[in-house]
Amino acid sequence: MITLNDFLMVSVVLFCIGLYIILAKRNAIQVLIGIELMLNAAILNLVAFGRFDRANNAGQVFALFAIVLAAATTAVALAIVLNVYRRYKTIDPDQINQLKD
Amino acid sequence: MIKVFFYLMAFITLASALVVAAGKNLVRSLFMFFVTLFGLAGLYVLALADFVAVTQIVIYVGGILVLILFAFMLSGKEALNKVSVQADGFISLKNAPALLLAGLFLVIMFNVVFKAQADNLPWVQAAISNQNIMPVNGTGINHIGVNLMTRYLLPFEVISILLMLALVGAAHLSRKPKEDEV
Numbered sequence: 001m002i003t004l005n006d007f008l009m010v011s012v013v014l015f016c017i018g019l020y021i022i023l024a025k026r027n028a029i030q031v032l033i034g035i036e037l038m039l040n041a042a043i044l045n046l047v048a049f050g051r052f053d054r055a056n057n058a059g060q061v062f063a064l065f066a067i068v069l070a071a072a073t074t075a076v077a078l079a080i081v082l083n084v085y086r087r088y089k090t091i092d093p094d095q096i097n098q099l100k101d
Numbered sequence: 102m103i104k105v106f107f108y109l110m111a112f113i114t115l116a117s118a119l120v121v122a123a124g125k126n127l128v129r130s131l132f133m134f135f136v137t138l139f140g141l142a143g144l145y146v147l148a149l150a151d152f153v154a155v156t157q158i159v160i161y162v163g164g165i166l167v168l169i170l171f172a173f174m175l176s177g178k179e180a181l182n183k184v185s186v187q188a189d190g191f192i193s194l195k196n197a198p199a200l201l202l203a204g205l206f207l208v209i210m211f212n213v214v215f216k217a218q219a220d221n222l223p224w225v226q227a228a229i230s231n232q233n234i235m236p237v238n239g240t241g242i243n244h245i246g247v248n249l250m251t252r253y254l255l256p257f258e259v260i261s262i263l264l265m266l267a268l269v270g271a272a273h274l275s276r277k278p279k280e281d282e283v
Binding site: 005006007014033043051055067071083091 | 176272
């Protein structure tokens, strides 16, 4: 049987890869992919622990909620990215450094 | 046998995630992200959460990835050219701080995982002794449906309203600006 530790280690590595992508990439869409990777690592933890809760299904149900939340986040973030691109003609997060027009 | 599948899925997931991190070509990294999501769905199946795995494929691969691809294509050719010019390898001086931070965080998290001894947690042991584990024969989905409509009805409704608000907001944000504005 696969132990909980195995799942936890996979999700730790996945989380750190996501963290690296967020910090290193100079493209808003790739930063978004990094955020998705980190969210997926968290969902993997929820699912792995959810195996031990047959009566209430807390882990799996909240994994579903987290997936839906990720979808909502992505939709809004991509709309913002498109607006930023329309205004600044770049999606490099380092170069977008003013809030006013 | 299950162990072999687990290691295969974990390898596919982590290797494709590493390619996403190291790749310079944005389109290629997007398609490797696709592979990562499929590998994660396999891991969910191995954790006896087949419903979550199918939801992952439908929503992430069918929805989010297509959305990201569209945003990438709509954000123009100049962005694409600039990305290819940017030319940063996996290990370069510019990425050293990010690599350092991610590596140190990895060390800390591994320490936490090994110290926590998740398999010996009291409630996990209690669940094992009470037969409170997901059944392998796939009848867990019935429980999910019943629980979603009884015990978790309030979070379910709240999240549906939140999803509607977010989608309306996204549609509002991405509309074409009128000529007299901007």
